[in-house]
Amino acid sequence: MFGINEILGKVLSQNPLTEEEKFKILHSKRIDPKVLKYLVNKLNNLYIEVLGDYEGSLFELMPVGKLMGWCWQTTESAIVFLNDDDYIERGNLYFDERTPKYYHSWICFHYNKEEYVLDPCLSFLCRKEDYSKIFKPDVKGKVSTKAVKDELIRQITTSKEEDNLEEEKRFYSVLKKMFGDSYKKDQEGNEKEITVNGSEDVNTPLYRNGAGYKTKLKNGKIKKLTVHYYYTDC
Numbered sequence: 001m002f003g004i005n006e007i008l009g010k011v012l013s014q015n016p017l018t019e020e021e022k023f024k025i026l027h028s029k030r031i032d033p034k035v036l037k038y039l040v041n042k043l044n045n046l047y048i049e050v051l052g053d054y055e056g057s058l059f060e061l062m063p064v065g066k067l068m069g070w071c072w073q074t075t076e077s078a079i080v081f082l083n084d085d086d087y088i089e090r091g092n093l094y095f096d097e098r099t100p101k102y103y104h105s106w107i108c109f110h111y112n113k114e115e116y117v118l119d120p121c122l123s124f125l126c127r128k129e130d131y132s133k134i135f136k137p138d139v140k141g142k143v144s145t146k147a148v149k150d151e152l153i154r155q156i157t158t159s160k161e162e163d164n165l166e167e168e169k170r171f172y173s174v175l176k177k178m179f180g181d182s183y184k185k186d187q188e189g190n191e192k193e194i195t196v197n198g199s200e201d202v203n204t205p206l207y208r209n210g211a212g213y214k215t216k217l218k219n220g221k222i223k224k225l226t227v228h229y230y231y232t233d234c
C-alpha cells in the first residue's frame with residue numbers, strides 16, 4: 001500500500017497513477033469544515049430511498065458507498081437545494097489505463113468565492129481544481145440548478161393536475177367525511193409519489209432519471225424531497 005507522501009511524489013514526477021492512488025489523494029485533501037456544514041444545512045431536507053434496500057440522508061448513504069451507480073438520480077435530486085448558479089457536469093472521468101472513460105455526473109457548487117465538487121456517488125467533496133487535475137474530466141453535458149429545479153417542479157405539478165380526475169375527487173371527499181380533519185392533516189404531510197421522466201439528451205435537466213419523488217412545495221419552491229430510486233432501462 002502506498003503512503004500519501006509516496007503517492008504525491010509520483011504526482012510530482014508525472015508518473016501514471018492508478019485509480020486507487022487517485023482516490024486516496026482526493027480523500028486526503030482537507031476541506032474547510034464550514035464547507036461541509038454548509039452542504040449539510042442545504043441538503044437537510046433531502047431523503048433518499050435506494051430500491052427497497054437502503055434509506056437515509058445523502059450524508060448517511062454517501063460515505064458508506066450506498067449511492068454508487070445512481071449518479072444521475074442523486075446529482076439531480078441534490079442540486080435542487082443549491083444555488084441557481086451551481087450546476088451538474090456529466091461526462092467521462094479518466095481513472096487509469098484500465099478505466100479511461102468512466103461515464104459519470106457530479107455537482108459543482110460555489111462557497112465563499114471558491115468552487116467545489118460534490119460527488120456523492122464516489123464519495124468526494126473537494127475543490128474543483130483538485131478534482132479536475134486528478135480525473136481530467138471530458139465534459140459532455142452541463143445543466144444548471146435552476147433548469148433541474150424548474151423541470152422537476154413542472155413534471156410534479158403537471159402529473160398532479162392530470163391525476164386530479166373527478167372520480168378521484170369523489171373518492172377523497174368520502175375519505176374526508178369518514179376521517180375528518182385527521183385525514184386532511186395526514187394528506188398534507190404525505191405527498192403522493194410522482195415518477196419523473198428523463199431523456200437521453202445529456203444536456204437535459206433530468207437525464208436518464210426515472211426516480212419517484214415525494215415533494216413539499218411552497219410558493220413554487222422545493223422545501224422537502226423524498227426520492228425513491230428504481231431500476232430503469234436507461
